[in-house]
Amino acid sequence: MKKLIASLLTLSVLASLGACANQSSSGSTESSSQSQESSQPTSSTENPESSSDPQQADDEIVNYYLSKADEVTVTDTHVTFTDDTGRGEISVPKNPKKVAVLYGSLSCLWYEAGGTVQATIGGKSAVTLYQEQIGRDITQDEGVVIVSESSSGTSWDVETILAEEPDLIICSIGMKGYETISGPAESANIPVIGIDYDGVQDYLKWFKVFCNLSGNPELWNSIADQTAQGIIDIVSQVPEDVEAPRAVILVLSSDVLKAYTGASQPGVILKELGGVNLVDEEHSQKGSSIEISMEDLYALAPDMIFLSEFGETTLETLGELYGDDPVWNSLDAVKEGKLYGLEKALFHNKANSNYDKAYRFMAKLLYPNSKF
Numbered sequence: 001m002k003k004l005i006a007s008l009l010t011l012s013v014l015a016s017l018g019a020c021a022n023q024s025s026s027g028s029t030e031s032s033s034q035s036q037e038s039s040q041p042t043s044s045t046e047n048p049e050s051s052s053d054p055q056q057a058d059d060e061i062v063n064y065y066l067s068k069a070d071e072v073t074v075t076d077t078h079v080t081f082t083d084d085t086g087r088g089e090i091s092v093p094k095n096p097k098k099v100a101v102l103y104g105s106l107s108c109l110w111y112e113a114g115g116t117v118q119a120t121i122g123g124k125s126a127v128t129l130y131q132e133q134i135g136r137d138i139t140q141d142e143g144v145v146i147v148s149e150s151s152s153g154t155s156w157d158v159e160t161i162l163a164e165e166p167d168l169i170i171c172s173i174g175m176k177g178y179e180t181i182s183g184p185a186e187s188a189n190i191p192v193i194g195i196d197y198d199g200v201q202d203y204l205k206w207f208k209v210f211c212n213l214s215g216n217p218e219l220w221n222s223i224a225d226q227t228a229q230g231i232i233d234i235v236s237q238v239p240e241d242v243e244a245p246r247a248v249i250l251v252l253s254s255d256v257l258k259a260y261t262g263a264s265q266p267g268v269i270l271k272e273l274g275g276v277n278l279v280d281e282e283h284s285q286k287g288s289s290i291e292i293s294m295e296d297l298y299a300l301a302p303d304m305i306f307l308s309e310f311g312e313t314t315l316e317t318l319g320e321l322y323g324d325d326p327v328w329n330s331l332d333a334v335k336e337g338k339l340y341g342l343e344k345a346l347f348h349n350k351a352n353s354n355y356d357k358a359y360r361f362m363a364k365l366l367y368p369n370s371k372f
Contacts (some may be wrong), residue, residue, distance in 0.1 A: 058236050068205035079212045084173050084196040092191050095215045096167035103151050103172040105350040108133040113207050114216025119164045122146035153180030199268050200355050223353050230356030234363050234372050238274050245366045246276045248302040252313045264288040266308050266347045275366050294327040304338040310348040315341045340365050
């Protein structure tokens with residue numbers, strides 16, 4: 001597992017250096033040099049066989065998970081970082097008085113990092129997310145304005161959003177959110193952060209950005225760092241002397257059976273825990289999921305099958321759909337009862353401070369003879 005993390009860290013560093021080079025060309029030389037120094041791998045990362053020092057190997061895991069957060073620069077007045085729009089480094093003033101967060105999971109993270117919103121997204125799915133992750137429906141809080149019932153930028157009334165006169169807008173770069181709001185907001189001199197958030201590295205980066213913007217930097221130690229250390233402890237304990245578990249992660253979308261790739265959130269967790277996602281070995285596409293047939297599953301012959309649950313979909317749903325299928329029943333994972341549901345809150349949604357629970361849950365299933 002530590003060899004895998006070392007390899008992932010090297011790839012992360014290469015991507016970071018490429019981004020730094022682009023930033024340097026636009027004048028952000030000081031921040032670029034800091035990023036390169038903070039994420040530069042040790043010699044054992046380049047050749048993990050060269051060191052048998054457990055501490056050094058564990059340090060590589062720490063560097064891997066904190067690499068993006070370490071690139072965030074905080075001063076007395078501003079937080080400086082790159083968002084996911086590709087426009088290079090931006091600097092946002094601290095303590096905005098009125099914040100519009102136009103994506104449900106980002107609103108949840110903003111609250112976790114000590115902020116409150118004054119304008120946000122409503123609708124059934126968003127409200128359910130707020131109740132699950134924040135503990136209440138924030139759209140009912142005093143002073144909170146619902147500017148749209150959808151996270152899709154194509155349905156937004158831009159004038160309604162700008163009429164709230166936010167000091168900061170946070171949105172997703174997906175679903176045309178950033179594309180819709182960035183131009184009008186720039187004309188109104190409102191800073192916009194465009195985010196494509198997926199996985200622990202991104203969680204830690206954006207928590208650091210958010211808690212410093214909201215004026216609650218102490219939450220980094222009490223929440224985000226605690227989560228990071230929990231994940232690092234779990235990954236550090238993954239046994240290296242056992243054969244890597246071979247798995248498939250299924251998801252049902254409108255009754256269409258799909259399999260998650262390594263680009264998905266549960267796929268990343270599986271990979272970082274040393275498991276083999278059989279779909280990745282057979283396909284090279286970049287999407288987070290692909291359609292999969294019973295014949296495909298039979299050919300892959302997984303040791304275990306995970307189902308990413310969401311909506312009303314559970315393990316029982318698989319039984320109802322495929323319980324009479326002879327191919328399904330011939331799979332070793334099915335015959336041996338190695339079918340496991342992945343809880344929606346931990347694997348389908350952004351788990352945020354509960355990411356360590358997601359890692360521990362999957363680690364126990366992958367390595368039942370190890371303690372986590």
